[in-house]
Amino acid sequence: MQLSNLCWRRASIGLIVTLVCSIAGQALAKLPGFSLIGHLVLALVLGMCLQFARSLTAAAQQSTPFIANKFLRAGIILLGFKLNLVILMSAGLKSLEAAVVIVAVMIPLNYFVARFFKVEHTLAILTACGCSICGAAAVMGVSSAVKAKTDQSVLAVAIVAILGTLFTLIEVGLQPFLGFTDAQFGVMAGLSLHEIAHAVAAGGAAGAVGTDSAIIAKLSRVLLLAPVAIIIGILEARRFRKQDGASEGKMTVPIPWFMGGFILASAVGSYLPFVNDFVPSLVQLAYLLLGMAMAALGLNVNFGVILEKGVRPMLGAILCSFVIMGLAISIVHMFF
Known part of the structure; x- marks a missing residue:
């Protein structure tokens, strides 16, 4: 009985610590400047900072794997309500x-550029999806399919956060020289920037019209997370099977089935009017759970691995961030 109580107490500590990090991240994200970084990345950073309190970290780590795994999936499913089809x-x-x-275009390009810089396969896929689709949510959405380690996921999220913030500032600075209407600039921001927060921040420089256009363009990329995750799951299953030398028998496909919940939530929120009143609360809960998952990752990150392996994927992602910005500018010039 005493052992059971001890385990429950330690599990509760993990829940409380990650919840506090998520709430604190939400509060910080409302402050000037921090909004560019975003709530999820701030929760991750807070979790990493708590590693300096070793006794607290040790007590919390009993439940952090469960939080990072299950809360992440629940958060992504609920995030589907934000996507109005x-x-x-x-x-x-x-x-x-x-x-x-x-x-x-950008997922294969990001991947092959990362591999050119000798980035390992799994990290290359994570950074490619994060930079090409929707930032941290995309990284975590495909992490199970590629069997990513915590350090790899955290490093990919960090790269996306840093470059998304940098290129938000670059695009806002370029706005007067592009000759775009407010709507066109918003579309360009939504097509090129990594996180939803980045697209909203940049689109906001073009007023309400720019913000709306940026959100629609960005959510269009978010919608593609589910099919991309399924495709990557199938490709990774084949790769793992080939590595194991299995030519016959049943193939195990690590498809992230929770993406089906994401699409279902999108459909329910889009086509059932009575759900509209609950959508803001559901989306807020989604970000709270995702923030807890990110904090749990932060509590388990290996700083040595990040410092050792972070330079090469960062260089590749910087080059591809310029490419995606140029591609978005070209598409807007030709078709919007």
């Missing part, structure tokens, strides 16, 4: 077509 299909169909081009 009706709006995308009506106002954002052209943005969706552009998003397909962006994602189809």
Whole structure:
């Protein structure tokens, strides 16, 4: 009985610590400057900082693997309510077509550039998806399919956060020289920047019209997370099977099935009117759970691995971030 109580107490400590980090991250994200970094990355950083309190970290780590895994999936499913398919299909169909081009071009390009810089396969996929689709959520959405280690996921999230913030500032600085309308600039921001927070921040420089256009374009990329995760799951299953030397028998496909919940939540929120009143609360809960998952990752990160392996993937991602910005500018010039 005493052992059971001790285990429950330690599990509770992990829940409380990650919850506090998530709430604190939300509060910090509302402050000037921190909004560019975003709530999820701030929760991750807070979790990493707590590693200096070793006794607290040791007590919390009993439950952090469960939180990082299960809460992440629940958060991504609930995040689907943020994706209004009706709006995308009506106002954002052209943005969706552009998003397909962006994602189809940039994931392979990011991957092969990372491999050129001798980045390991798993980390190359994580950074490619994070930079090409929707930042931290994309990294974590495909991490199970590629059997990523915690350090690899955290490093990919860090790269996405740093470059997303940097290129938000670059694009806002370029706005007067691009000759775009407010709507065009918003589309460009949504097609090129990594996190939703980055796209909103940059689009906001073009006013309400720019913000709306940026959100629609960015959510068009978010919609592609589910099919990309499934495709990567199938490809990774084949790769693992080939590595194991298995030519016959049943192939185990590590498809992230929770992505089906993400699409289902999108459909429910889009086509069932009575759900609309609950959508803001569900999305807020989604970000709270995702923040807890990110804090749990931060509590388990190996700083030595990040310092050792971070330079090469960062260089590759910087080059590809310039490419995606140039591609987005070209698409907006030609089609919007």
